[in-house]
Each structure stands twice: as structure tokens, then as C-alpha cells.
Amino acid sequence: MPLPKQDSPARRIDERPRTYRITTPRRTCVVVELGGSGDPVKIKVSRRLDMVLGMNTAPVLDLSQEEAWAIWAALCDGLGAGGEPPDWTNGPLTAFGPDGAALPALPTAAAAEPF
Structure with a gap:
């Protein structure tokens, strides 16, 4: 007997302009x-x-x-082959809006939890 198929729920896409920042231990700042x-x-x-x-x-x-997706894919595969990520990269990053204030979570978005 075939198993019933159920469509996965639609993924919520955040269309708000946003900025992410992370600083390395050597104080290099990466802004996206x-x-x-x-x-x-x-x-x-x-x-x-x-x-x-x-x-x-x-x-x-x-x-x-x-192009951004291509860089993401190349970095994930390339760096993943080099070992585990350093501890300072763990955890979610806060998204900031154009005014520099942290963006509130979307009403239906799942809570961000570190993996």
C-alpha cells in the first residue's frame, strides 16, 4: 500500500531589507x-x-x-571539508533593519535556536 503524500508547508520568506554582521576573533568585520x-x-x-x-x-x-547562493554553496562545501566550524561562529546572527535596529521576528517564524 503506498504511503499518502502530504505537501510540506510553504516556507515563509522574509522580504524585509536586512543586514547581518559578524566579527572574527582578529576583529575583521563581515557585513552582509x-x-x-x-x-x-x-x-x-x-x-x-x-x-x-x-x-x-x-x-x-x-x-x-x-552569485551569492553560489558563494554560499562553495563555502559550505569547501570549509566543511576542512573540519568543524570554530565556536565563535555558532548560533544565529541578529538581523538589523535599514535604521540599524534589530528586526523583530516574523509573526509565524519559528524561534531561532542554535544547531
């Missing part, structure tokens, strides 16, 4: 700016030494969504 689906993705890497010296040499990548 996202918009809605189809909007460009901006990734900026600011090194502490450059900021202290007043040099504005932080590389900025302006990417399409497709």
Missing part, C-alpha cells in the same frame, strides 16, 4: 546586506588595521542573488 528576493546582495569585509589607519580599502562585493 540583503533585500527581498531578486534584490542584489552586498558583502563587505572590513579589517581592523584598515579602520585604525583610516584607510577605506574594505573590499565590497555587489552580487546578484544567484
